[in-house]
Amino acid sequence: MPALNWHAIDTVLLDMDGTLLDLHFDNHFWMEHLPQRYAELHGVSRALAQMELQPLFERNAGQLQWYCLDFWSTELNIPVRELKLETAHLIALRPDADTFLAAIKQAGKRVVLITNAHRDSLSLKLERIELAPYFQRLISSHDYGFPKEDPQFWAALQADIHFDPARSLFIDDTLPILRSARDFGVGHLLAVKNPDSKKGPKDTAEFAAVDDYRDLIAGL
Structure with a gap:
């Protein structure tokens, strides 16, 4: 991972799940816990539950409703x-x-959390991990009505917080989101090498990736 030119960065935009928080919680919930509880609550086998859920997951991936707890509560009746x-x-x-x-924060950078997480998910996590004091703003894509994968999210973000994309660093563990940020003109982009502690490193394609956050502090 190349060293960051911190003198060229005013704003730091950070994802939450898989970037600051271990993605194991989310992967375990959606891939293991929810299918099991869906099966129990609807009186079907785990295998049948998986067969019913998988097409729904695939159809909604990357869209705002994928991240919406209200949508899934209604859709799955759980x-x-x-x-x-x-x-x-x-x-x-x-x-x-x-x-x-x-x-x-100590270096005086403007630090903003931007997450696709539903506000209820965000609140749940902030109750358990004290992240809020580090940030000037905590923004959910649900506030704008567009997921971070959508170019309209970035336009809404700029209209909201008036950041300079060229002088901003964005770290996220999802490649389509990083590509969307790049298309908008965000000048400094990093993926995350190992977002889920229970899985191995992921291929971050054309993006440099952070493996150890201590390495990013050099030059601040």
């Missing part, structure tokens, strides 16, 4: 918020993410 509480003990900070956040 209390998704309450089910998330059952696995909330798995919510965890990625190693040294707080060290990085403290350092960039």
